[in-house]
Amino acid sequence: MVNALPAGSNFTTCAVGTEQFPAIMQSCLMGGHMRVGLEDNTRLPNGDLAKGSYEQVEVAVKIASSLGREPATPAEARKILGITKK
Numbered sequence: 001m002v003n004a005l006p007a008g009s010n011f012t013t014c015a016v017g018t019e020q021f022p023a024i025m026q027s028c029l030m031g032g033h034m035r036v037g038l039e040d041n042t043r044l045p046n047g048d049l050a051k052g053s054y055e056q057v058e059v060a061v062k063i064a065s066s067l068g069r070e071p072a073t074p075a076e077a078r079k080i081l082g083i084t085k086k
Helices: 017-029 053-066 074-081
Strands: none
Touching: 017 053
16 A cells, blocks of 8 residues: 555554554554554553553654664654644
């Protein structure tokens, strides 16, 4: 599906339940962005109940870092998404 996107497109991947972390890892490998949060999945990769979305974000940061990608700062994310501050 990534190959069907127009050149220069941004894409984000999310998944529900136990598929959340494999899906975001694949997205990161393919140059996409990752979305995590308790609204999609209440667990961590090891099966433990997450105390908050922040724990899932920490895992996503580790995934990105291990794959040679650094998370965007809020300013960088706004630029990537074409969002201007008012």
